[in-house]
Amino acid sequence: MAAAALASPALGQDLTPDFYSETCPDALSTIKLLVGAAILREPRMGASLVRLHFHDCFVNGCDGSILLDDTDDMVGEKLAKPNNNSVRGYEVIDTIKSAVNMVCLGNVVSCADILALAARDSIVALGGTSYDVLLGRRDATSASMDDANNDIPTPFMDLPALQDNFESHGLSLHDLVVLSGGHTLGYSRCLFFRGRLYNETSSLDPAFAAALDERCPPAGDDDALASLDDTPTTVDTDYYQGILQGRALLHSDHQLLYQQGADDDLVKYYADNPDKFWEDFGAAMVKMGSISPLTGDDGEIRENCRVVNQE
Template sequence: MSETMSSFQCIVATLFFALLLPPGSLAFELSPSFYDETCPEVFSIIRGIIEDALLSDPRIGASLLRLHFHDCFVNGCDASILLDNSATIESEKEATPNNNSARGFEVVDAMKIAVEYECPGIVSCADILAIAAQESVNQAGGPSWLVLLGRRDSKTANRTLADIAIPAPTGTLDVLKSKFAAVGLNTTSDLVALSGAHTFGRAQCKTFIDRLYNFNGTGNPDHTLNATYLETLRKVCPQGGHGSVLVNLDPTTPNTFDKNYYTNLQDQEGLL
């Protein structure tokens, strides 16, 4: 492993480690050994479910990581994103950043079923999401880190806050900084490092179509896009085309967690 890649992995691992802490929590309240006695197989169970899912869905790792990220931006990492609509709950699944976008719920369900079979009533869904995020990154070639465990699941959701708090692909730098600051993250190093998670996975055309044809209402494409890359994107995402068409976030290694996100930005090939 190169020194550059090693440093990159350490930075990202450290920041994910920080993000996994619920707002206002103290480090001693959570522990990487929380389930060592009560459910020692929890990591291997979740790892196995992800391995199976990757056989038919190579982007599931990125989807699970995104699911955890979106969960953490709404009242902390409490699995509220998993709650369905009910008489008392407006599900966060239908918030604008998640609706017809957040995915992997069935894989999380499979994890919960398998974990419950082995350790009934022990492991929270919030911790399952946290472990799944770490395992997804690691299986894609990215870093591993100690996952702090011992979260409790929320019994309520907040769709309104999800609409407000979750960073959007169209957000300006100032807006992104404010959203990171609101959850206790640094507006420079944390923002830059966590944005690097866009090194794997896919994006729907509708999330960046304005950059191709009418950036900021100018009637022109985003001038920061490489001309060749722009034409490639326009072929996949034509004007009037279907907004749900998927495009690789990284045109070279879309299923690998590496540092290409930053290289792509320097080459003017940054998608999000």
Template sequence: MGVSKLWFIIVLAVICVSSSTEELVPDFYRETCPWVENVVSFVVRSRVLKQPRVAAQLLRLHFHDCFVQGCDGSVLLDNQGAIVSEKLATPNLNSLRGFDVVDEIKAAVEEACPLTVSCADILAIAARDSVVLRGGPSWEVLLGRRDSLTASLVDANTFIPTPNSSLDALIANFALQGLDIKDLVALSGAHTIGVARCTSFRQRIYDMSLEENIYERYSGFQKSLASICPASGRDNQITPLDYRTPAFFDNHYYLNILESKGLLHSDNVLVVEDQGGEIEQRVWDYAANTELFFESFADSMVKMGNIKVLVGVEGQIRENCRFINL
């Protein structure tokens, strides 16, 4: 199924996915906790300065939260009663990090403004601050989310994109969240920072049926990856998602995948499975224009942050992000 044939899925998904953009506002805590963003920023900055990888971890937490039940803090829940934690899902287990940083942020926020600021909002603010600290764009975070009373291990295993996804699968997956092709290409640029485990990119090295592996001129890159990740073993060995400038949030991710040098198969498919198409053209545009990428990324982050949010009296404001209030 080609890209054009998937537009009907996108249109239906946009209609079906609830959008609460008008219910979230940048100054939601103006009266109840006016210094919340300063508190979050202080903790994020202190942790990122000590360990730069924290930035990518917090950004990824926000992604994985929003793609399961919407941006409701469900990814932060531990096992509790009937709740089975999303942390146990295949895309998250032994992979998702940064929970201790969120705990630290929440503790600081609770000290300043008890039972006022949701964990979901903390994730949204922390994701923005993490991008800025690595040299990326800033944006106005809309606030007012509330926290879920449930988690979904099944949805976490179903809706979080996998590192071996095809382009069609990625388009359909994003469409289910109300996100379109522009969002897919822009948000994929988050892979300009962070690392991946060997288990996430092993197939990309050794499966010679994958289109990015058939070009002899890229064999040197394949060999370098194979030296890090053998055909078996070293499952938790890590390497940067962006081999050019792994510590900086920039547009080099797109330069990489234009050479089929993305670390993950799901990165390279944006080009190799859409040659001459709209998606490949957007990759070229972002590779050529950092400002355009930054603007698109910021817009798509705001859009993603509004996926099926809980507002008003829905859900609750958790005192501890790991557990619902009893």
């Protein structure tokens, strides 16, 4: 089947790929260099930087709010259930922000834009195809743990709940299947796949289940890791192939087999067409990255991604 065209983002129309071409022409190359260095030190970091961008955009838009530390007056997103002891890479973003402030001779590039660029550069560094990142986001001045708990899709969701969640962010079923392909990278904690391992045995490949059983006991050891596909530091279509073979690690990944209608063959389509996956994934990342950005005079450009600017 031919994959359906991904719709252009309705939001974020003020964003442009050349936003910093005059104000800081060295910004993008600096970010790319530092992302590459971080991944060279720890290949797993690529998945973490992609995930930071996902989790930022799904909570009140792509505004860098996930990076804010808690204060006496605000409980932010870092300790929310989908993020606590799971989302990482904050120190890498700190390093990038400091370096970019230096090469830009000032506070020019937003933390939200750094997240979007770091995600793209991670994908490219690990074998994916590049795409133009739309830029010009500004940074939020607040964050909300409650919003993060409510808005970020969980690995325990059935397909209807996943669809509802994505649609609430202006994303389609097609976007859901394509963006789930981000699980071509990275690992999951035992806490998030234990239920699938012990309650959904009929849908799991027996050898795969036996290997997981050695890593993830029925109780305890919540932080034990298993890779989301067989090549967790390479952007490829092994993730989709694994779903078809009964090797989906997360309940939410397995749920992609239960699509109905025009998109019901997308998992197989991308499993068989890696070039098309890379193309569509880039387009879907641009669309996701355009969810409710702050632009113009809204928000601010944070000097330090962890704290709001002092007046």
